[in-house]
Amino acid sequence: MAKEKMTGAKAVVRALEAEGVEWVFGMPGGAILPIYDALYDSKKVKHVLVRHEQTGAHAAEGLAHATGKVGVCFGTSGPGATNLVTGIADAYMDSVPMVAITGNVSSALIGSDAFQEADITGITMPITKHNWLVTDVRDLPRILKEAFYIARTGRPGPVLVDIPKDVQNAELEFEYPDRVDIPGYHPPVREEPRLKDAAALIRGSSRPVIYLGGGVRTSGAYEEVAKFAELVGAPVVTTVHGKGSFPETHPRCLGMFGMHGSKFANYTVQESDLIIALGARFDDRVTGKLSTFAPEAKIVHLDVDPAEISKLVTATVPLVGDLKLLLPQLTEETRNAFQTSGRADIAPWWVKVNAWREKHPLRFTAQGEEHIMPQHVIQRIWEKTQGKAFVTTGVGKHQMFAAQYWKTSEPRHFITSGGLGTMGFCLPAAIGVQLARPDALVIGIDGDGSFQMTLQDLGTAVDLNLNIKIFILNNLFLGMVHQWQNLFYDNRLAATPLSDRPDFVKLAEAYGCLGLRARKPSELEDVLDRALAHEGGPVIVDIRTRQDEHVYPMVPAGAPLNDMIEGN
Amino acid sequence: MERTETTPTYSSHTVSLLVENKPGVLHRIAGLFSRRGYNIASLTVGPTERPEYSRMTIVVRLSSKTVEQVVRQVQKLIPVVEVRELSPVDLIERELLLVKIRTPERNHAELRALAETYEAKIVDVSPDALVIEASGNSGKLDALEDRLAQYGIQELCRSGRIALERGFKTLAPPNLK
Numbered sequence: 250m251a252k253e254k255m256t257g258a259k260a261v262v263r264a265l266e267a268e269g270v271e272w273v274f275g276m277p278g279g280a281i282l283p284i285y286d287a288l289y290d291s292k293k294v295k296h297v298l299v300r301h302e303q304t305g306a307h308a309a310e311g312l313a314h315a316t317g318k319v320g321v322c323f324g325t326s327g328p329g330a331t332n333l334v335t336g337i338a339d340a341y342m343d344s345v346p347m348v349a350i351t352g353n354v355s356s357a358l359i360g361s362d363a364f365q366e367a368d369i370t371g372i373t374m375p376i377t378k379h380n381w382l383v384t385d386v387r388d389l390p391r392i393l394k395e396a397f398y399i400a401r402t403g404r405p406g407p408v409l410v411d412i413p414k415d416v417q418n419a420e421l422e423f424e425y426p427d428r429v430d431i432p433g434y435h436p437p438v439r440e441e442p443r444l445k446d447a448a449a450l451i452r453g454s455s456r457p458v459i460y461l462g463g464g465v466r467t468s469g470a471y472e473e474v475a476k477f478a479e480l481v482g483a484p485v486v487t488t489v490h491g492k493g494s495f496p497e498t499h500p501r502c503l504g505m506f507g508m509h510g511s512k513f514a515n516y517t518v519q520e521s522d523l524i525i526a527l528g529a530r531f532d533d534r535v536t537g538k539l540s541t542f543a544p545e546a547k548i549v550h551l552d553v554d555p556a557e558i559s560k561l562v563t564a565t566v567p568l569v570g571d572l573k574l575l576l577p578q579l580t581e582e583t584r585n586a587f588q589t590s591g592r593a594d595i596a597p598w599w600v601k602v603n604a605w606r607e608k609h610p611l612r613f614t615a616q617g618e619e620h621i622m623p624q625h626v627i628q629r630i631w632e633k634t635q636g637k638a639f640v641t642t643g644v645g646k647h648q649m650f651a652a653q654y655w656k657t658s659e660p661r662h663f664i665t666s667g668g669l670g671t672m673g674f675c676l677p678a679a680i681g682v683q684l685a686r687p688d689a690l691v692i693g694i695d696g697d698g699s700f701q702m703t704l705q706d707l708g709t710a711v712d713l714n715l716n717i718k719i720f721i722l723n724n725l726f727l728g729m730v731h732q733w734q735n736l737f738y739d740n741r742l743a744a745t746p747l748s749d750r751p752d753f754v755k756l757a758e759a760y761g762c763l764g765l766r767a768r769k770p771s772e773l774e775d776v777l778d779r780a781l782a783h784e785g786g787p788v789i790v791d792i793r794t795r796q797d798e799h800v801y802p803m804v805p806a807g808a809p810l811n812d813m814i815e816g817n
Numbered sequence: 818m819e820r821t822e823t824t825p826t827y828s829s830h831t832v833s834l835l836v837e838n839k840p841g842v843l844h845r846i847a848g849l850f851s852r853r854g855y856n857i858a859s860l861t862v863g864p865t866e867r868p869e870y871s872r873m874t875i876v877v878r879l880s881s882k883t884v885e886q887v888v889r890q891v892q893k894l895i896p897v898v899e900v901r902e903l904s905p906v907d908l909i910e911r912e913l914l915l916v917k918i919r920t921p922e923r924n925h926a927e928l929r930a931l932a933e934t935y936e937a938k939i940v941d942v943s944p945d946a947l948v949i950e951a952s953g954n955s956g957k958l959d960a961l962e963d964r965l966a967q968y969g970i971q972e973l974c975r976s977g978r979i980a981l982e983r984g985f986k987t988l989a990p991p992n993l994k
């Protein structure tokens with residue numbers, strides 16, 4: 250490629266084009282104006298004007314979740330940049346590939362407490378894979394190339410590139426590099442994986458369980474996982490980020506385990522003698538009290554990030570590497586081990602697992618005539634759509650109900666904020682998903698509290714005429730916290746009741762989209778049907794659900810995984 | 818299976834890093850240590866045989882398992898080219914000590930002799946004070962400090978540890994230019 254003279258701002262746009270970026274989310278301001286001005290001419294990169302930079306970051310996450318591509322968001326210096334912080338932290342916790350680009354005050358002013366100056370590289374250091382303050386315009390092409398590369402490779406995650414205004418205006422001879430050379434970045438690993446040892450454990454195990462996490466999604470190793478699971482024949486459990494990596498309708502899939510997993514999934518993990526963890530990180534929401542976690546289980550842990558191995562639970566056999574490359578080798582090694590030496594009988598284990606499944610299914614009180622049950626709403630939407638939709642959620646009880654009852658069978662179709670647990674994720678993520686997947690059905694399962702954290706971007710969704718459907722399971726409560734107060738704080742409801750404001754139907758109308766409401770079970774079906782049939786923009790559905798319907802089963806924080814509280 | 822370490826024993830570990838010589842690198846590393854709750858006993862940073870890289874030596878008091886975790890977390894930082902715990906057996910470690918003793922001139926001869934025993938140097942002399950410079954491993958400097966205490970230490974300043982391993986092994990990975 251011949252070199253071309255241009256400004257740093259233009260170079261940013263050219264880099265985005267070279268990376269195949271279709272959408273960027275952001276809001277302009279003085280310090281990023283040169284980039285916006287250059288973007289104005291781009292035929293390939295489209296900009297979405299959000300009403301708050303946090304929303305832009307979550308929308309970028311939604312897009313990345315749904316597609317595996319790198320999500321891109323912009324913010325101006327100071328408040329624009331700091332507003333991105335929650336979204337960046339969210340992406341960091343959930344390993345979502347993201348490039349955040351911020352403008353900063355001119356180099357000469359940096360460090361002088363200039364107007365709208367914030368040390369955003371300092372602020373985001375702990376929540377990015379890496380970040381850069383660009384001091385020389387000639388470094389821009391290399392830095393942007395590295396930024397995209399680092400965001401999407403290895404364990405994906407967010408990066409941030411902070412560009413002072415004078416650097417945006419300065420000229421360079423632009424040439425986008427076609428490769429990177431970062432001496433301190435090695436996503437591939439050096440040690441030989443101990444595949445034979447792992448296979449031997451699998452062969453000898455009579456109570457194995459396969460534990461799938463978000464790493465299956467990021468590696469795209471769905472077929473590899475299916476083949477491995479087919480061979481091993483063990484029960485499969487997933488984290489909330491593993492949902493959809495293995496069909497939840499498959500007879501061997503026990504669905505989500507952990508704090509709000511099913512009893513049968515948790516019992517299976519707890520009583521197993523071998524846990525094969527694939528791209529999962531033994532989060533405290535899934536292990537319960539660590540010292541009592543699966544006391545008899547040996548652990549095979551496959552993860553691309555060596556720092557995850559034996560961080561919390563010591564791996565009997567660590568396998569460091571990319572699932573997509575390593576898992577087929579493990580499958581082969583296991584097949585060989587089975588063929589040459591036979592394997593332990595796992596039929597009695599299945600008898601046990603199936604008995605748990607029968608005895609302790611996920612259940613909730615059937616919906617009467619008085620109260621709409623949140624779980625019922627999710628089931629009905631699932632039935633009406635056959636589960637063929639992308640789902641995004643807020644954070645709270647509604648999120649966990651969705652995780653329990655939205656049986657997900659397609660990869661990347663259940664999109665939620667797990668690690669950071671960011672209320673307000675649902676609507677912006679849905680925007681990002683719908684833009685990336687214009688023909689897909691995109692459903693938001695939101696809470697009244699969560700929705701109000703980012704509802705200003707309903708305007709954005711209407712502007713873009715996105716057919717997203719947000720179902721607010723409205724309990725007039727910060728419900729998840731209410732549940733904890735109910736169970737562990739003598740029902741002292743400090744700051745959890747939410748007033749019945751705003752009127753979500755009127756709010757929808759004010760934004761120029763459809764608003765619907767169901768207060769009683771008798772109103773539900775019609776409202777769901779109308780919402781699902783609606784075209785020509787977003788629909789907001791205010792569904793008044795039973796207030797004291799809590800999420801069960803539940804492992805209280807710090808309790809062993811099989812010590813679950815049941816509802817009524 | 819034991820899920821948690823029963824009683825972790827804490828001991829001193831020397832972690833050596835080769836890092837890109839760029840602004841903000843110290844911040845990244847110190848920040849990682851503080852946010853993950855790893856206490857730093859000492860940290861030194863200085864140039865190496867290659868101008869593009871600096872060498873950091875960090876001494877931590879942690880359990881061996883935690884040190885492994887530290888090394889893996891530090892390795893994830895992009896400007897960190899290589900990081901390893903140096904083997905305590907092969908360790909050549911040095912610290913530097915400067916100490917000012919306020920003492921009448923009649924004691925100077927005695928102090929000179931003491932300094933000599935520890936291969937230390939007297940680098941400044943005035944009628945009622947002198948400054949001693951010593952280098953060595955931390956044990957030796959601790960001992961010297963103890964001996965000097967009775968003369969009245971006015972001011973003392975000690976560097977962090979720097980360290981290399983014996984033999985031909987180096988920290989730099991082979992692919993480094």
Ligand SMILES: Cc1cc2nc3c(=O)[nH]c(=O)nc-3n(C[C@H](O)[C@H](O)[C@H](O)COP(=O)(O)OP(=O)(O)OC[C@H]3O[C@@H](n4cnc5c(N)ncnc54)[C@H](O)[C@@H]3O)c2cc1C
Pocket residue numbers: 342343344403404405461462463464465467468487488489490491505506507508509510527528529530531532534535551552553554557570571572573644645649666667668669670671729
């Ligand atoms: C209110 C609330 C309740 C929750 N309750 C539960 C619950 O009951 N159950 C539950 O599961 N979660 C629950 N969560 C979510 C939980 O907090 C964690 O976010 C989640 O368990 C982490 O999922 P994961 O282990 O799949 O890890 P992720 O955060 O998705 O991490 C992915 C892992 O895969 C690795 N990886 C990435 N790419 C690759 C690759 N190419 N090859 C190999 N490995 C790779 C990464 O290094 C990382 O270790 C809850 C969250 C909230 C907010």
Ligand SMILES: Cc1ncc(C[n+]2csc(CCOP(=O)(O)OP(=O)(O)O)c2C)c(N)n1
Pocket residue numbers: 643644645646647648670671672695696697698699700722724726727728729730
């Ligand atoms: C930004 C943010 N602030 C606070 C919390 C703590 N929190 C977790 S769940 C929750 C309540 C959520 O309420 P709502 O969205 O109505 O969902 P519900 O639990 O009622 O279904 C709160 C406040 C959080 N997760 N995120």
Ligand SMILES: [Mg+2]
Pocket residue numbers: 645696697698722723724725726727728
């Ligand atoms: Mg609520």
